[in-house]
Amino acid sequence: MYKLMTNSGSLVKSIAGFIGIALLVPLLSAKVPLNSKPIGNETAVKAADFLNSIGVNSAISKRGESLDKTIELMKYTGIRWIRAGYEGDIPDADFITLHKETGVRFSYGLLSGGTDIKRLLAGARKLDAVGALLAFEGSNEPNNWGFKYKGVEGGKNLTWLPIAQLQRDLYHAVKSDATLKKYPVWDLCENGAQTDNVGLQFLEIPKGAGTLMPDGTKYADFATCHNYFSHPSHPGLYDNQTWNAADPGPLCKVDGLYGNYGKTWRGKHQGYTEKELLTLPRVTTETGVTLTDEINEEKQARLYLNLYLSQFKRNWSYTAVYLLRDRVDEAGNQTFGFYKPDYSPRKAAIYLHNLTTILADKPSKFKTEELSFEIVDQPETVHHLLLQKSNGKFELVIWGEKVKGTEEIEVKLGKVHPLIKVYDPTKGTGASQTLSKVSSVKLAISDHPFIIEI
Incomplete structure (x- = not known):
């Protein structure tokens, strides 16, 4: 699920650039009269809701990762959810232990090339039983990881009908299950790469859309993107880096919501209007940046803090950074992680720990003011x-x-x-x-x- 993208509109995860790291020093605070003119009011959002949006990608106890260490890392960073699935054969018991020890929940998906919906739902029921399930997720990057579904090859440069049919069937299976129907289904990612117009730029295909799949086909409850904030379409670092990546409209310079659900970046298939995109439910299941000669740990750490804030402010319900710990079984620059392969923390882990500690709060019922x-x-x-x-x-x-x-x-x-x-x-x-x-x-x-x- 973590191959480099091969199409022109796709993202290359090792692109990075330069950002200033001027130290910020609070200045003296000014006292003003008690009768100063009233200023506009804003209603707060629960701190716990923001904290719950903070996620990460991890293999938990596979691909060289240790369950005990993953528990330790999740407790320290304050990360609230993990993107995972049955793809890596993570034992069900490890999911449950991690949840019991940390409270972390999981988006549970088919991921790269998986098509076994029955197996996915069986694992999900075990997570549901202990309160560890957050959401279902569709296929990971079918433009890189094509697969055969019901005897037909799809994805990559082939037809995307099998991809669409699998996502439709996943949604139907979840919503038809008496126990699991309460959970949201997150869409597949990189649907902007669809070759033929199978309507994957919609959560539900509207009437008269003219797509290969029928009107009314339901795919998901949430749009899903891999809007890495450093991207070949706009390389390097620039002002408002993470803020721009979270932009729901065409001003977004990276592989964002508009290029996947507005007008698809590959086939230019029309989807939602700019106005509709503003309120479209959405999540990010991968984003991040690697270290280079130009971007060091300090810069990466500050970007990751800004990332979670920008995403939440701009209505992304959940955001997962790729990765918790660097991969040791992949080629290339694997320095996305909050932690190095030896589990030593990068500054990103320390700064996130500080942020989540300062904002720490448990979910509770109260009306914000x-x-x-x-x-x-x-x-x-x-x-x-x-x-x-x-x-x-x-x-x-x-x-x-x-x-x-x-x-x-x-x-x-x-x-x-x-x-x-x-x-x-x-x-x-x-x-x-x-x-x-x-x-x-x-x-x-x-x-x-x-x-x-x-």
Whole structure:
């Protein structure tokens, strides 16, 4: 499932470039009068919902990986879900043990070349029984991993009818199962590579679409992409790198939602409108970047933090980085991982640990509240995500995506707050600044997040 793409619109996973790593230093916070003018309100999202979106690819106990080590790594990083499947013959007991030890759940799929739906559902029932199942997933990259279904070869440069029929049958099998129908079905990935127009650019083929598969054919509940933020169609690193990769429209410079569900990148088959793409349910099951002479561990680590934030902010429900630990059974540059082959952590693992520790919260039933704030003259390379914990604390995450230099910003709050803490996950889990009785915070933002706790 992790071969390099071979088609012109596909992604080559080892493409990388350059990004600045200017250190970010919070500036002094300004005190303003109690009667300052009210600022616009924004409703927070649960911190636990964001944390639940953070995923990774892992073979768990196969391909040279150790179950005990995988448990240790998942606990440290705070990653909440793993993309896996029956493809690698991971023992059912290992899935269950990992879940019991860490709480991690699994997207469980056919993956590369798998067609045995009956087997997939049998394994899924075991995961469901212990609360470890997150979703079903279709085929992995059929443009690289073609297969035969019901006696017909498909995928790659051949017809994609067998690919479409398998995805249709998977969806029907899940939704016809009394136990498993409650789970979402994620689509196959790289459907933008379909040769003939079998309608895989739709979750459900609309009336009059003119596709080879019939109108009304249902494939999935969520669109699925491998929108690697470094891509041959736009190589190197640039401002708003991960923000752009998460863009649902044609402005996305990489292998994103539009090229797979708007107008397919290979056959130019028309799918959803730009307006429809804004609200299309979607997930990312692979993304990441390798190390090169130009991109070191520091740059990779900061990009990974920005990645999870950008994806969630732009309505990707779940995002999985490729990989947890570097592959040892593949050729080429295998340095995507949070961990090296000897299980020593890269900075990406440390920074993610810091972020998830600062934001740590358990799922609970509560209604999020509004916070009054404004980022004054917000630059195009600065983004924010307003979260709230179950204890009532707001966590205003502000991150920059500027390759070089910094942006001086001011966050104005609607009133004076008795206590505000500022965290920098590239420095640790403790507050880097504690402020009393202030209604604004100034920051120097470049290429990673800060968390303002209110």
